[in-house]
Amino acid sequence: MAAQRLSSIVSQLTPTTGQNPLSKITSKNPDDVVITLAIRTPLTKGGKGGLKDTPLDGLVFKILEQVVRKSRIDPQMVEDICLGNVSDAKAAYYVRAACLAAGFPNTTAASSVNRFCSSGLKAVQDIANQIITGSIEIGVAVGAEHMSTGGDRLTRPFVDEIVNANQDAADCLQPMGQTSENVGKDFNISREQQDRYAAESYRRAEAAQKSGWFDDEITPITVKVDGKDVTLTRDEGIRPGTTYEGLSKIRPAFPDYGDRSTGGNSSQVTDGAAAILLMKRSKALELNQPILAKFVGATVAGLAPRIMGIGPSIAVPKLLTKFGLTMDDIDVVELNEAFASMAVYCKDTLKIPYEKMNPRGGAIALGHPLGCTGARQICTGLSECRRRKAKILLTTMCIGTGMGMAGLFVNEQV
Amino acid sequence: MIEYRTSGFNPYATKYSPFFDSRLAVCAGANFGLVGNGRLYILNLTSNGIVCEKYFETQDCLFDTAWSEQHENQLLTAGGDGSIKLFDIGVGEFPVAGWQEHGREVFSVHWGLVEKSRFLSSSWDGTVKIWNPERKESLMTLPVHSCVYSAQFSPHHPDIVTCVSRDSHLRVYDLRSKASAQNHMTLAIPIHAPPKLPVAGYGQGSVGPTECLTHDWNKYRDSVLATAGVDGVIRTFDLRNPSGPVNLLTGHEYAVRKLSWSPHLSDVLLSASYDMTCRVWTDGSNVEQGGSGAGFGRELGRMDAHTEFAMGVDWCLFGAEGWCATCAWDERVLVWDVREYMRPN
Numbered sequence: 001m002a003a004q005r006l007s008s009i010v011s012q013l014t015p016t017t018g019q020n021p022l023s024k025i026t027s028k029n030p031d032d033v034v035i036t037l038a039i040r041t042p043l044t045k046g047g048k049g050g051l052k053d054t055p056l057d058g059l060v061f062k063i064l065e066q067v068v069r070k071s072r073i074d075p076q077m078v079e080d081i082c083l084g085n086v087s088d089a090k091a092a093y094y095v096r097a098a099c100l101a102a103g104f105p106n107t108t109a110a111s112s113v114n115r116f117c118s119s120g121l122k123a124v125q126d127i128a129n130q131i132i133t134g135s136i137e138i139g140v141a142v143g144a145e146h147m148s149t150g151g152d153r154l155t156r157p158f159v160d161e162i163v164n165a166n167q168d169a170a171d172c173l174q175p176m177g178q179t180s181e182n183v184g185k186d187f188n189i190s191r192e193q194q195d196r197y198a199a200e201s202y203r204r205a206e207a208a209q210k211s212g213w214f215d216d217e218i219t220p221i222t223v224k225v226d227g228k229d230v231t232l233t234r235d236e237g238i239r240p241g242t243t244y245e246g247l248s249k250i251r252p253a254f255p256d257y258g259d260r261s262t263g264g265n266s267s268q269v270t271d272g273a274a275a276i277l278l279m280k281r282s283k284a285l286e287l288n289q290p291i292l293a294k295f296v297g298a299t300v301a302g303l304a305p306r307i308m309g310i311g312p313s314i315a316v317p318k319l320l321t322k323f324g325l326t327m328d329d330i331d332v333v334e335l336n337e338a339f340a341s342m343a344v345y346c347k348d349t350l351k352i353p354y355e356k357m358n359p360r361g362g363a364i365a366l367g368h369p370l371g372c373t374g375a376r377q378i379c380t381g382l383s384e385c386r387r388r389k390a391k392i393l394l395t396t397m398c399i400g401t402g403m404g405m406a407g408l409f410v411n412e413q414v
Numbered sequence: 415m416i417e418y419r420t421s422g423f424n425p426y427a428t429k430y431s432p433f434f435d436s437r438l439a440v441c442a443g444a445n446f447g448l449v450g451n452g453r454l455y456i457l458n459l460t461s462n463g464i465v466c467e468k469y470f471e472t473q474d475c476l477f478d479t480a481w482s483e484q485h486e487n488q489l490l491t492a493g494g495d496g497s498i499k500l501f502d503i504g505v506g507e508f509p510v511a512g513w514q515e516h517g518r519e520v521f522s523v524h525w526g527l528v529e530k531s532r533f534l535s536s537s538w539d540g541t542v543k544i545w546n547p548e549r550k551e552s553l554m555t556l557p558v559h560s561c562v563y564s565a566q567f568s569p570h571h572p573d574i575v576t577c578v579s580r581d582s583h584l585r586v587y588d589l590r591s592k593a594s595a596q597n598h599m600t601l602a603i604p605i606h607a608p609p610k611l612p613v614a615g616y617g618q619g620s621v622g623p624t625e626c627l628t629h630d631w632n633k634y635r636d637s638v639l640a641t642a643g644v645d646g647v648i649r650t651f652d653l654r655n656p657s658g659p660v661n662l663l664t665g666h667e668y669a670v671r672k673l674s675w676s677p678h679l680s681d682v683l684l685s686a687s688y689d690m691t692c693r694v695w696t697d698g699s700n701v702e703q704g705g706s707g708a709g710f711g712r713e714l715g716r717m718d719a720h721t722e723f724a725m726g727v728d729w730c731l732f733g734a735e736g737w738c739a740t741c742a743w744d745e746r747v748l749v750w751d752v753r754e755y756m757r758p759n
Contacts, residue, residue: 024622029623
């Protein structure tokens with residue numbers, strides 16, 4: 001008892017500026033931006049999967065309908081919806097019309113953002129920033145991509161002044177497969193390492209799917225496939241029984257540039273959508289919304305376009321330093337597996353314990369619907385944090401044309 | 415400045431009697447209150463200095479004391495063993511009544527100022543209990559779920575109780591409300607919410623939650639309270655607009671342990687802090703006397719004669735307006751006039 005009285009006096013003496021970084025980010029303040037809903041559609045195979053006949057506007061409409069249904073929030077209170085999408089130049093039209101159709105009144109605004117593979121996370125950051133500065137009180141961030149339609153590559157090269165200006169500018173023309181081979185060669189990530197990593201990603205995803213771990217992330221949706229109504233409930237990219245031996249036989253996918261990246265150890269072409277509902281903690285308490293997690297912050301970092309895959313190895317240290325944290329403080333890492341080359345490089349360079357990183361597999365097994373991934377990682381990461389009763393989630397991805405982005409979240413449903 | 419030494423015991427609180435203008439109570443504990451006995455001193459201010467009229471010994475440290483509003487010779491103590499005792503100065507060396515319901519250290523006791531037949535206590539066990547001295551069991555228990563450092567009856571309304579706790583919240587209870595899941599709680603104000611007016615050097619956002627150690631009701635303005643705690647900042651709140659503090663009075667370098675609004679001037683406060691100073695503040699609301707308006711408070715003066723954590727303050731109700739008593743872990747109780755320490759503008 002005396003010891004407790006003593007420690008209570010001692011803790012009264014510690015000034016708040018001496019608080020350790022972990023308790024600073026996990027502290028609960030009324031102005032924190034919190035997530036009260038994080039849902040995603042199943043991820044289906046581009047071109048032939050369940051969402052092949054549901055173009056982007058239909059996909060956004062479906063996920064927003066689910067947001068209205070599942071959040072039980074009065075749609076009038078949502079002031080802005082931000083869609084992260086890469087391939088479709090008309091994304092802003094689609095999100096606006098889709099939200100009006102999905103049950104939001106015309107007083108709810110909408111916009112779209114594009115930072116390639118980080119667009120989903122950028123949409124979350126856009127809404128969070130507006131909430132922090134007081135521009136809005138409640139917003140929805142959506143990440144959605146219909147890769148079945150195509151459209152994610154340039155239709156013409158840049159103008160001559162740009163291409164001839166310097167190597168970096170010209171390198172922005174490189175297709176992603178080429179950058180993956182560059183990473184594999186520059187950093188000595190062998191074909192075997194990449195195939196073994198991919199096999200593990202498939203194994204983890206298969207185990208997670210079989211154990212029903214994805215059930216609390218996925219919201220089933222009913223769409224038309226070849227004219228008939230189908231309810232989609234499962235991620236389609238996972239190939240059960242995938243082995244290293246099987247992957248090692250697959251032919252290189254980018255023979256013009258190298259021989260290490262294949263269809264088996266690269267992210268899949270996929271359709272999907274995810275949505276995140278954000279507001280201040282004080283608002284969530286006022287409206288009786290369940291607080292799933294706190295959005296702590298996100299940051300972006302640029303690097304050479306020709307090795308864009310190593311983006312997370314620059315963005316993650318930048319983000320952690322901002323909050324005074326180390327990798328030891330992180331419980332779950334969702335690192336987008338654009339290619340096994342960059343996934344292996346980033347895991348080793350950032351020294352992420354493999355049991356913390358992508359425990360449910362990653363884009364190699366699940367798929368990488370470009371704009372959706374940033375939001376999808378939040379759904380998966382938070383679900384895994386809940387399952388493990390862990391707190392700190394780090395999401396990160398590389399970005400085509402040479403960038404990396406990372407986001408930090410605190411799971412509050414422990 | 416008049417001094418009294420409580421040798422061997424470190425004081426935690428001091429209170430002037432509401433009936434006699436020269437009587438003071440000081441409660442203390444041995445070994446800084448961490449382990450050992452407690453002592454309740456009854457002191458008299460005489461022309462020969464401070465004289466100890468009587469003292470009572472208790473098993474465990476005493477964290478707070480409160481004079482009875484009904485009986486001129488009786489006072490309560492809050493004990494480290496969870497007990498609340500009622501002592502009568504004229505009756506022997508043992509308490510005339512005692513209550514043992516709290517599970518942990520009782521950090522404060524307060525007698526009802528309007529409805530004088532009740533008192534309350536608050537404890538590390540996360541509850542505030544309402545009592546009647548004639549009854550053996552508590553009348554009501556208000557759950558707070560976090561160590562409650564300080565609880566008070568409002569001096570303006572008989573059924574309003576407020577408390578501050580370790581989880582950085584100021585809670586207001588209305589005992590007239592129906593029993594329900596809310597347990598009479600009508601407001602829970604986060605103390606660390608951003609202030610209504612920008613304060614230099616403080617930023618616009620809210621700071622993290624900090625333990626709140628003390629609070630006090632303003633004696634003239636019936637919706638104004640002040641709280642203070644570990645971050646050394648004194649905040650005043652107006653319950654009519656409770657979303658954030660009206661004033662932030664910064665200056666103390668360590669935790670503030672006790673606050674007391676002046677019984678004579680509606681805008682003056684006294685604080686005792688672990689930085690060994692006791693400071694006088696105005697919250698600016700007395701515009702006729704030169705204040706710039708509520709929200710523009712400032713420090714008026716400080717007394718740093720104490721050489722250890724200052725733990726308790728109380729204003730003298732009678733006589734000249736500026737006299738007060740402060741006590742600190744340097745085993746001293748000092749009685750002084752605040753006006754001698756006020757700095758010119």
